[in-house]
Structure formats: C-alpha cells, structure tokens
Amino acid sequence: MKHDALSLQLDPVGLSHWAQLGITIQTGLREIWAHKFRSLLTMLGIILGVSSLVAMSALVKGMERGAKEALIAIGGLEKVRVDPQELPIEQRHLTEQAVGITINDVFALQESAPLVTRISPQMRIGGVVTANGKTFRPWLLSGAWPVALELSEHVIEHGRMFNEVDDEMARNVCVIGTATRDELWGDPEKTGHEVIPLGETIFINHVPFIVIGMFQHYESEQDRKAREFAKAQAAQSPKGGVRRDRGWGGAGRRRGNFVFELKNSTIFIPLNTMWMKFRAGATYNGIGTGSTGDPRLSTLELKVGSVDLLPESIQQARNVLMCTHKGIEDFTFRTQEDWAEQINTFIHNARLSGGLIAGISLLVGGIGIMNIMLASISERVREIGIRKSVGAATGHIFVQILVEAVVIAILGGLAGLVASFALVRMIGNFSPTDNAPVMTGSAMAVAFGFSVLAGILAGIFPAIKAARLNPIQALRYE
Amino acid sequence: MPLVELRNVSKIYRLGDEEIRALDDVTLDIDAGEFISIIGPSGSGKSTLMHILGCLDSPSKGTIRLDGTMIQDASSRQLAAISNRKIGFVFQFFNLLPKLNVLQNVELPMIYSGISSRERKERARAALEAVDLANRSKHRPSQLSGGQQQRVAIARALVNDPRIVFADEPTGNLDSYTGEAILELFRKLSQQGRTIVLVTHDPEISAVTPRRIEIRDGKIAEKLDPTLAGLNRPAPKLTSAVETGKA
Numbered sequence: 001m002k003h004d005a006l007s008l009q010l011d012p013v014g015l016s017h018w019a020q021l022g023i024t025i026q027t028g029l030r031e032i033w034a035h036k037f038r039s040l041l042t043m044l045g046i047i048l049g050v051s052s053l054v055a056m057s058a059l060v061k062g063m064e065r066g067a068k069e070a071l072i073a074i075g076g077l078e079k080v081r082v083d084p085q086e087l088p089i090e091q092r093h094l095t096e097q098a099v100g101i102t103i104n105d106v107f108a109l110q111e112s113a114p115l116v117t118r119i120s121p122q123m124r125i126g127g128v129v130t131a132n133g134k135t136f137r138p139w140l141l142s143g144a145w146p147v148a149l150e151l152s153e154h155v156i157e158h159g160r161m162f163n164e165v166d167d168e169m170a171r172n173v174c175v176i177g178t179a180t181r182d183e184l185w186g187d188p189e190k191t192g193h194e195v196i197p198l199g200e201t202i203f204i205n206h207v208p209f210i211v212i213g214m215f216q217h218y219e220s221e222q223d224r225k226a227r228e229f230a231k232a233q234a235a236q237s238p239k240g241g242v243r244r245d246r247g248w249g250g251a252g253r254r255r256g257n258f259v260f261e262l263k264n265s266t267i268f269i270p271l272n273t274m275w276m277k278f279r280a281g282a283t284y285n286g287i288g289t290g291s292t293g294d295p296r297l298s299t300l301e302l303k304v305g306s307v308d309l310l311p312e313s314i315q316q317a318r319n320v321l322m323c324t325h326k327g328i329e330d331f332t333f334r335t336q337e338d339w340a341e342q343i344n345t346f347i348h349n350a351r352l353s354g355g356l357i358a359g360i361s362l363l364v365g366g367i368g369i370m371n372i373m374l375a376s377i378s379e380r381v382r383e384i385g386i387r388k389s390v391g392a393a394t395g396h397i398f399v400q401i402l403v404e405a406v407v408i409a410i411l412g413g414l415a416g417l418v419a420s421f422a423l424v425r426m427i428g429n430f431s432p433t434d435n436a437p438v439m440t441g442s443a444m445a446v447a448f449g450f451s452v453l454a455g456i457l458a459g460i461f462p463a464i465k466a467a468r469l470n471p472i473q474a475l476r477y478e
Numbered sequence: 479m480p481l482v483e484l485r486n487v488s489k490i491y492r493l494g495d496e497e498i499r500a501l502d503d504v505t506l507d508i509d510a511g512e513f514i515s516i517i518g519p520s521g522s523g524k525s526t527l528m529h530i531l532g533c534l535d536s537p538s539k540g541t542i543r544l545d546g547t548m549i550q551d552a553s554s555r556q557l558a559a560i561s562n563r564k565i566g567f568v569f570q571f572f573n574l575l576p577k578l579n580v581l582q583n584v585e586l587p588m589i590y591s592g593i594s595s596r597e598r599k600e601r602a603r604a605a606l607e608a609v610d611l612a613n614r615s616k617h618r619p620s621q622l623s624g625g626q627q628q629r630v631a632i633a634r635a636l637v638n639d640p641r642i643v644f645a646d647e648p649t650g651n652l653d654s655y656t657g658e659a660i661l662e663l664f665r666k667l668s669q670q671g672r673t674i675v676l677v678t679h680d681p682e683i684s685a686v687t688p689r690r691i692e693i694r695d696g697k698i699a700e701k702l703d704p705t706l707a708g709l710n711r712p713a714p715k716l717t718s719a720v721e722t723g724k725a
Contacts, residue, residue: 023589034577386573389534390587390634391562393555471534475573 021403024396028404031376032411042372043412045365046454050416050447052361055423056354057443060347062436067343069220070259075153077307077336080314082300082321085332098330100296105324109302112320115313118303120144120151123274123296129180129267131202136183138176139265141204142298143274149175151301154263159198159213166212167270172277174204175213179264189227207277209269218260222436310335359450365412366454373405373462384466385474394467401463402456409455413448420444479546480507481641481673482531487540487550489526489696500526501537502696508675510641513668515676515684518693525646527693528677532644533561545641562591566635570647572627574619574634580606581615584634591638605633609663625656632663642673649683661686 032039071077084101087094106121123143129136142148149161162173181197188194197211219227279295304313314333321331377384384397424437489501500523508514518524529535530542533549536557542550545564549557566587567573574583584602593601606612609629619627628648635643645664649657665686668674676687684690692699 019594020589020592030577382573383575386575387586387590388558389532389561389567389569389573391558391565391590391638393558393590395555396558396590472529475569 021399024400024403025407027400028407031404032408035376038372039408039411042368042408043365043415045368046362046409046412046451047365047416047419049358049362049365049454050413050451051420051423053355053358053447053450054417054420054439054443055427055437056358057351057447058420058424058437058439059427060350060354061438061440061443063350064343064347065438066220066222067347071336071340071343073153073218073259073263075151075301075303075336077310077340078303078305079151079336080302080304080310080317081334082302082317082331083334084296084299084330087328087330091328094328097326098328099325101300101321101331102295102297105297105321106300108320108324109300109317113313113316115305115309115316116302117305118147118151120148120301120303121271121297122148122299122301123271123279124298125205125274125278127205127278129184129202129204130206131184131197131200134184136180138180138267139262141267142269143271143278144268145271148268148301151303152263152266154266154268155216156213157216158196159211161213162268162270167272170270170272170276172207172209172273173212173270174202174209175215175268176202176211177215177264177266178217179261180267181214204267204269205278215263215266218263220260223260310337358447362447362450362454365451366409366458368458369405369408369455370458370462372408373401373459374465376404377401377462377466380466381469381474381477384469385471385477388469388471389475397469398463398467401466402459405459405462406452406455409451409458412455413451416451417444417448420447481510481512481545482506482508483541483543484531485541485543487530487537487542489523489530489535490538499696501530504540504696504698506691506698508642508673510673511668511671512689513665513674513676513687514689514691515678515687516691516693517678517681517684519679522693523696524677524679524693526696528644528646528675531642531675532565532567533557558590562587563638564641566638566640566643568628568631568635568643568645568648570650572619572624572631572651574627574630576619578618579615580611580617580619580622580630583619583630584637587634587638601637602633605637606630608636609633623656624652625659628652628656628660629663632660632667636667636672642675643667644675644677646677647679648676649680650678657683 082101082105087098101121103121106119109116109119121144125141125143127137127141129138129141145167146161146163148154149156156175159175161175162171166173176197180202181195182188184202185195185197185200196214198214200211201208202211203209275295302313302317304310314335318333322329325331387397387400420439424439428437484504484506487501487504487506488499491498491500502523504527516524516527526535530537531544533544533552534557536552537550540550541548544560547560549560552560574580575586578586581599581602584605585598588598588601603612603615606615609632611626611629611633614622614626614630619630622630628651632643632645632648635645648664649660652660661683664674664676674687676683678684
C-alpha cells in the first residue's frame with residue numbers, strides 16, 4: 001500500500017524532460033551572463049584548446065596533402081629506383097670486380113623481369129648551362145631514354161620529347177624545364193612575356209644543344225591557386241602597372257616544394273648523346289662525376305605493373321640484377337613506399353604530439369571550468385538550499401550545475417571554432433612549409449566534441465557536490 | 479483521517495559517542511484546515527520537527543503519514559517530489575532568489591513539478607494577486623520591502639496549492655506592524671481552508687493560532703507553559719516551567 005501510494009504521487013506531470021532542460025539551460029545562460037567576465041576567462045581555456053586542436057590538425061593536414069602531392073609528382077608508388085650502393089661488408093673484397101649498373105642490366109631486365117613494365121636508364125652529370133649570355137646550374141642534367149618522360153611524370157608543354165631516333169643518332173637535342181628557361185631567358189612572371197626557347201641553342205658544359213621541348217611548369221596545387229589568384233587580381237586592376245613585392249606571403253613567386261623545383265630544374269638529353277659527348281672520352285673538360293670511359297649508369301628507374309605486386313616485382317628485378325652482377329650486390333632498390341611510409345609516420349607523430357598538446361590545453365580548460373563551478377556553487381549554497389526547499393530533487397540540482405558547465409564548454413567550443421579560423425589564417429601566413437593548412441570538418445567536430453566532453457567531466461564533480469548539499473544546512477548558510 | 483500523523487518520531491544525531499535527541503518520541507496529529515503554531519525556545523527541536531514534517535529531513539525512528547502516504551522511508555527524490563506538491567515553506571529570511579524577478583520566484587516550485595510555461599505564468603500571477611502584489615511582478619526582490627518580500631514568499635509557498643504550509647518565524651525579520659499584516663494574511667488563508675503551521679519562539683505570535691504545541695528538549699510539552707500561552711508577561715521562573723513541562 002505504501003509503495004502504491006508513493007508511486008501514485010510521483011507520476012510525472014505535464015511538462016516533458018526536454019522542456020525542463022530548456023529552463024535549466026536558460027538558468028545556466030543567465031548565470032553565465034551574470035558573471036560575464038568570469039565566464040569569458042573560464043571559456044578562454046576551452047577556446048584556446050579547441051582552436052589549437054583545429055589549427056594543429058589543419059596544419060598537419062596541409063603538410064600531409066603537400067607531401068602526398070609531391071609523392072605523386074615524383075612518380076607515384078609504382079616507381080622504383082635502382083641506385084648504386086657500396087658493397088655490403090662481406091663483399092668488400094670484390095669491389096674491384098663490381099661492374100656497377102650498366103645498360104646491360106636494362107636489357108636483362110627487359111628480357112627477364114616481366115613484372116617490371118617500364119625501365120628508364122639515366123646517366124647523370126653535373127654541369128652548367130649557358131645561353132643568352134647567362135649561366136645556370138640545373139639540379140638534374142640527365143641522359144635518358146624517351147620513356148623517362150613517363151616515369152618521372154613529366155609533361156611536355158611546348159615542342160616535343162626527343163625520340164628513339166634522336167637517341168640512336170646521339171643528336172645534340174635537349175628538353176628543359178621552366179626553371180632553366182626562367183634563369184636563361186627570364187621569368188614570365190617578372191618580365192611579363194613568356195619566352196618559349198624552342199630551337200634556341202644552349203651550351204651544356206660548352207657543348208651546343210638545341211632545345212626541342214620544354215616541360216610544363218610544375219607547382220603544388222596551392223602555388224597554382226595562389227598564382228592564378230594573383231593573375232586574376234592583376235587582370236582586375238585596370239592600372240596593371242609595375243608589380244610590387246608585397247613582402248612575405250604576397251603575390252611574389254614562392255619557392256615551391258622541393259620536388260617541384262627539382263622537376264622544373266631538370267634537363268633531359270638522349271642517353272647516347274650523354275654517353276658519347278660526356279662520358280665516352282670525348283668530353284671537353286672534366287666537369288662532372290665520371291672519369292672518361294665510364295659506362296655506368298647513375299640510376300635506373302623502374303615502373304612496376306601494379307603496386308600490389310611491388311615486393312614480388314622488386315624480388316624479380318633483384319634476381320635478374322644479381323645474375324648480371326655476378327652476385328655482387330652493388331645496387332639497391334629505393335621505393336617511394338619508404339617515402340610514403342615516412343610521410344605517414346611523420347604525419348602520425350605530428351598529429352599525436354599536436355593532439356596531445358591541444359588535448360592538454362583542453363584539459364586545462366576543463367579544470368578551469370571545474371574550478372569556477374566549485375566557486376560558483378559555494379557562492380550559491382543558499383540558492384541551492386532554496387531550490388531544494390521548494391521541491392528541487394537532487395537530480396534537478398545535479399543537472400542544473402552540469403548544464404551550466406556544459407553550456408560554458410559549448411560556448412567556449414563554438415568561440416574556439418571561430419577563433420580557429422583566425423588562427424589558421426595566421427599560421428598559414430607564417431607557415432614554414434608551403435603547404436597551406438587545411439581545415440577539415442571532422443577535426444572541428446572532434447575538437448568541439450572534446451570541449452563538450454571536457455565540460456561534462458568538469459561539471460560532474462561540482463554537480464555532485466551541489467546536489468548532495470543538505471537543504472537545511474544550505475538554508476542556514478550565510 | 480488526520481492530514482499529518484506522527485507516531486513516535488525521533489531524530490537522533492550522533493556526535494562521536496554522544497547521542498543528541500533533537501526529537502524524542504514525538505506523536506502528533508494535524509488535521510486538514512488547522513491553524514497551528516509550534517512554539518519553543520531555540521534548540522528545542524521545533525525546527526527539526528518542521529523539517530521532518532516538511533519532507534526536508536527524515537526521522538531516525540517512527541512513522542509519518544502525510545496526506546495518506548507513509549513518508550518515513552521515502553528516498554530523497556520522492557521526498558523532493560512530495561515536498562514540492564504538498565508542502566509550502568515560508569522562511570524568516572524570505573529566501574527569494576535575488577537574480578529572478580518576483581514572478582519568476584513564484585514560478586520556481588512549479589518548474590520542479592513540471593508545469594507548462596503558460597500555466598506557470600497564470601498560476602504565479604493568481605498567487606501574486608492573492609497577496610496583493612500583482613503590480614510588482616517584474617521587480618527584483620531587492621526592490622521590495624521586507625513585508626512585500628515575505629508576501630512574495632507566501633505566494634511562492636501557495637502556488638503549487640499545497641496541502642500544508644509551514645511558516646518558520648515568518649515575522650522574525652519584519653517590524654511589528656508589517657509582521658502583524660503578515661499574520662493577518664495567514665489568518666485569512668486559514669479562513670480560506672489552508673492548513674498552516676507557524677513555527678515560532680514568540681508567544682505573541684503563537685497567540686494568533688487556535689492550537690498551540692510547545693516543544694521542549696525534543697518532546698511535546700503536555701501542558702502549555704503559561705508564559706507561552708499567549709499571556710504577555712515574562713516567565714517568573716524558567717527552571718520550574720521546564721519541570722512542569724516535563725512532568
């Protein structure tokens with residue numbers, strides 16, 4: 001009977017829990033508004049935590065994107081390089097017999113390694129390029145087969161790549177990148193008109209070559225956008241006069257990612273030409289690596305049929321090369337996978353450490369909330385007593401304090417998201433890399449979620465403390 | 479059936495080994511519609527009695543039936559719900575929330591009983607009407623006089639239409655003229671059929687009520703102390719009075 005009577009009286013009346021929650025939130029907001037400055041200071045912790053979390057994630061995302069872009073630009077994961085290497089210790093005594101990577105390896109691989117679909121031998125020298133009264137030292141001066149174009153992800157924009165005939169005849173032709181053009185004939189961005197030096201003669205280590213092709217200008221996505229934006233701006237302004245250097249981050253030409261710079265600063269000449277003119281003994285001077293008569297290739301670039309078969313393909317190529325090299329391991333395989341792995345590790349570490357720091361600042365924000373809520377309830381002991389005396393249950397008080405903490409956290413979180421936009425802009429301007437920070441919705445959601453979580457965790461203890469207050473003592477409290 | 483039935487209720491606090499009996503085996507009935515005063519010096523246990531009757535506290539021993547429900551074993555949540563719907567409190571220090579305006583203060587108990595916003599406003603206005611403060615509904619408590627604040631507190635106590643109203647020294651913080659007016663208001667409410675319990679140490683105030691209960695040392699005094707019986711003269715000898723009370 002007793003229980004029946006009790007449960008009868010405790011039947012919920014009218015108002016839904018949501019409506020009650022609405023009133024509680026209103027009360028919380030009023031409380032926050034009543035202590036504007038204090039609440040703002042409390043929120044500051046959350047604001048900083050959220051914005052740094054978002055900014056950190058944006059920064060890492062930007063780096064990741066830039067790195068991935070560069071990875072693709074250099075030939076993707078299917079590309080494997082065979083580089084000469086010092087012999088392993090147990091084979092050191094065979095150094096004299098090591099033949100190095102030669103054109104024979106290329107033919108052997110073509111015959112016996114079906115998993116390798118493309119092979120591009122390269123013979124490189126250091127050198128200077130002169131033309132138009134100017135001198136330039138390109139990053140990469142390489143004798144190659146026409147297939148190098150495909151393997152190194154080059155695109156000819158003007159003219160043509162040299163072909164098998166040019167190679168066979170060892171013609172003095174070359175294909176250059178925009179960096180060489182910029183240095184020798186001037187940067188179109190600066191001079192205002194673009195020189196396409198097809199048919200011009202350039203001197204590579206004093207040997208005349210005819211430019212028959214030029215690559216397109218390689219740049220990261222972001223650089224391209226920046227350049228196009230600058231161009232659009234220039235087109236809009238009617239005066240158009242002299243371009244002014246706007247200092248950092250302005251419209252001035254930015255140094256691109258190293259990969260793009262390397263590609264722009266590449267000169268390809270036919271492999272046979274390289275061999276005949278610079279290596280076989282007919283060289284005019286000794287600039288460069290090889291002594292005369294050195295048949296060794298600088299590197300072999302292989303493209304495998306599919307990334308899934310990468311280990312098998314490498315094994316196959318290794319077996320072939322072990323045969324041609326008489327078991328002397330004077331070569332090594334370099335995959336982009338190592339690089340991709342490195343990128344991932346770096347991104348992972350950056351994310352972890354950045355996340356940790358941002359997480360700690362969120363934690364500090366949460367502690368700030370807890371602190372202020374504890375101060376707030378000891379100020380409001382009497383209020384809590386009054387509320388209890390008019391029939392507020394323990395749960396009501398608990399929810400009220402918890403909601404106040406969460407409301408502070410939510411407001412702080414929202415403000416933090418707004419602040420993160422500003423922070424990301426700022427970081428973008430001072431960013432050490434050229435990878436613009438990329439803000440992602442998921443990062444914002446996670447940061448906001450964590451701020452709410454911090455609010456809840458920070459609110460629980462003060463809420464329990466408040467809810468447990470004895471109403472009689474609370475009413476007596478002065 | 480009486481509205482409130484206390485049977486052998488004790489409240490015992492322990493301070494180390496010492497046992498303090500704030501209430502000692504109290505048995506008491508209060509009928510619906512009664513206007514009753516509980517009187518006793520401070521420390522006599524009258525406040526403890528009121529808190530137990532008002533569901534703010536639970537007894538250590540004994541049973542309480544309030545409006546047909548046994549409440550001595552109710553959980554704090556159940557007690558909160560019962561106190562919210564069946565009990566109204568008026569305090570000496572008014573205990574209004576300073577950040578809320580008068581209307582919001584009166585609405586407060588209804589928020590916890592889950593009444594829709596519209597009905598809350600209507601009922602709060604009606605309750606303020608009943609204490610002649612309808613024109614002050616937008617004021618803050620600090621902008622009102624003591625008597626007005628106490629009337630707001632009374633409106634708040636009545637707004638959930640409780641079965642019983644407890645007033646703990648309701649005039650203790652008011653000047654005698656205003657206090658008189660507040661007592662007059664209670665008398666009026668009593669005439670309207672409300673059950674009202676005045677808790678006071680002041681015999682003059684208890685004189686207003688038809689029934690008086692004296693608490694001494696946690697027990698109900700069998701016989702009223704003549705000094706507390708509404709007679710306005712000082713006690714000749716307090717010790718003897720206590721003895722007679724205990725006898």
